[in-house]
Amino acid sequence: MNDYEKDFFPAWVQSEGEAGDVAISTRIRLARNLKGIPFPNYANEAQLSKINDEICRTIQERPPIEQLALIKVEELNANDRLILVEKHLCSPQFIDQSHLRMLLINREQSVSVMVNEEDHLRIQAITAGFSLEGALGLANQMDDYFEESLDVCFDENYGYLTSCPTNVGTGLRASVMLHLPGLAMVDQVKKVLTALIHIGISIRGLYGEGTESIGDLYQVSNSVTLGRTEADLSGNLRSVCRQVIERERAVRESLLKDSRIQLEDRVCRSYGILTQARMLSSQEGLKLLSDVKLGVELGIIPKINKKMLKELLFLIRASILQKIIGKELSPAERDFYRASIIRDKLKIQEGSGEPNV
Numbered sequence: 001m002n003d004y005e006k007d008f009f010p011a012w013v014q015s016e017g018e019a020g021d022v023a024i025s026t027r028i029r030l031a032r033n034l035k036g037i038p039f040p041n042y043a044n045e046a047q048l049s050k051i052n053d054e055i056c057r058t059i060q061e062r063p064p065i066e067q068l069a070l071i072k073v074e075e076l077n078a079n080d081r082l083i084l085v086e087k088h089l090c091s092p093q094f095i096d097q098s099h100l101r102m103l104l105i106n107r108e109q110s111v112s113v114m115v116n117e118e119d120h121l122r123i124q125a126i127t128a129g130f131s132l133e134g135a136l137g138l139a140n141q142m143d144d145y146f147e148e149s150l151d152v153c154f155d156e157n158y159g160y161l162t163s164c165p166t167n168v169g170t171g172l173r174a175s176v177m178l179h180l181p182g183l184a185m186v187d188q189v190k191k192v193l194t195a196l197i198h199i200g201i202s203i204r205g206l207y208g209e210g211t212e213s214i215g216d217l218y219q220v221s222n223s224v225t226l227g228r229t230e231a232d233l234s235g236n237l238r239s240v241c242r243q244v245i246e247r248e249r250a251v252r253e254s255l256l257k258d259s260r261i262q263l264e265d266r267v268c269r270s271y272g273i274l275t276q277a278r279m280l281s282s283q284e285g286l287k288l289l290s291d292v293k294l295g296v297e298l299g300i301i302p303k304i305n306k307k308m309l310k311e312l313l314f315l316i317r318a319s320i321l322q323k324i325i326g327k328e329l330s331p332a333e334r335d336f337y338r339a340s341i342i343r344d345k346l347k348i349q350e351g352s353g354e355p356n357v
Contacts, residue, residue: 008320008323008324009109009311009314010087010088010089010108010109010110010126011108011109011110011128012025012110012126012127012128013128013310013311013314014128014307014311015128015129015307016128016129016306016307016310017127017128017129017130017131018129018130018131019129019130019245020128020129020130020306021249021297022130022178022179022180022244022245022248022249023129023130023176023177023178023179023241023245024129024177024178024179024217024310024313025088025126025127025128025129025176025177026126026127026128026129026130026131026132026134026135026174026175026176026177027088027124027125027126027135027174027175027176027177027219028124028125028132028135028136028138028139028172028173028174029122029123029124029139029172029173029174029175030121030122030123030124030139030140030143030170030171030172031118031119031121031122031160031162031163031164031167031171031172031173032119032120032121032122032123032143032146032147032152032153032160032171033119033120033121033152033153033160033161033162033163034051034054034120034121034150034151034152034153035151035152035153036151037050037051037120039118039119039120039162039163040116040117040118040119040120040163041118041163043116045099045100048100048116049100051115051116051120052100052102052115052116054150055102055104055113055115055121055146056070058146058149058150059104061149062145062148062149064142064145065145066106066107066111067106067107068104068105068106068113069104069105069106069107070102070103070104071084071102071103071104071105072101072102073090073094073095073098073101073102073103074098074099074100074101076098079319079322079323079328080319080323081095081098082095082318082319083319083320083323084103085319086314086317086318086319086320087109087314087320088126089103089105089109089112090103090112090114090117091114091117091122093117093118094114094117100116101114101115101116101117102115102116103115110125110126110127110138111123111124111125111126111138111139111142112124113142113146118162118163118164119162119163119167119171121146123139123142123143123146124139125137125138125139125142130176130241130242130245132174132176132234132237132238133234135174136174136230136234159171159225166223166224166225167225168225169224169225169227169228170225170228170229170230170233171225172222172225172230172233172234173221173222173225174221174222174233174234174237175204175219175220175221175222175237176219176220176221176237176241177217177218177219177220178217178218178219178220178241178244178245178248179215179216179217179248179290179293179294180216180217180218180244180248181216181290181291181293181294182248182249182251182252182255182294183247183248183251184216185251185255185263185266186251186254186255188247188251189216189218192244192247193218193220196220196240196244197223199236199240200222200223200224200236201220201221201222201223201236201237201240202220202221202222202223203218203219203220204218204219204221214282214283214286214287215283215286215287215289215290215313216287216290217286217290217313220237220240220241220244221237222236222237252294252297252298256298263298263300264295264300266291267291267292267294267295267298267300267301268295268300268301269291270287270288270289270291270292270295271291271292271295271301271346273288274288274289274292274342274343274346275343275346275347276343277339277342277343278336278339278340279332279335279336279338279339280316280335280338280339280342281335281338282316282317282318282334282338285316285338285339285342286313286316289309289312289313289316289342292304292309293306293309293313296309304346308345311345312341312342312345315341315345316338316341316342318334321334321337321338321341322334324337324341325337
């Protein structure tokens, strides 16, 4: 890995974490609002500016233990804004209307704070693998820091008041990104995930609300916060995700036992395409990497570094590709460089990485 990539990757991309064979990452988001100022969707420019001023004043007068980079989103070009989304540092909606919006990010890019999104503050923490406690700890630490200086909207009966009624209460949204190729192969993803909706769990795509699943990646999160404690919410999601993880593992083992040749054929074909292709779209690249990751986890493809595969899932996204190459790319150029980067990353000593069939 070159120095640029080392500094570019968020910390959660560079490690596997608990249950990393299925769980890619865990995110905790906390919604907070300041008293006496309308929610961002109803605030005027002067009020939005006041929120920014309050945040900047807090950071200057009481610097946090961990240094935060402050980014004024409207000063970024379009590609750099998209990178923030593709790093999961902010939502796609956050960059759509960038005026008077700020983003705070810690050095490891594990904690970020969106200022003036749907709420005045949206604090989020992301950790590798399946780690609700770890992510919640990081988010609460940042929340405590701001609440020591800012007067936030809190009602004794309802809890934290938020722009969206579904976030009222704890203001907490917890989510785990799961890789579910096994369930997808046996056509059980829709059945399993639809059942979760009836117990207060939401299913979203790669970039959260309003996005689709790509590469068999799904975000599983709580739907409602009102009347529930943080412990209740995280405990419920933890239990649900453990069940989905075990279901995915059981399906993988069943496929390996009962349909090994078909599974090996699919995984090895995907590996072969990735090592030889000269052009790959983002969607095709993610789908093929999904198959290869499954093959690596099941021992069909040995000697492929799991961390490197996770980095590839991240590196081949459009805006990140353009940042690495250093110029704006046409769709065809992106497909060319995407294929080239994947080939280079998968290139190993002759014979050492052949599929184990």
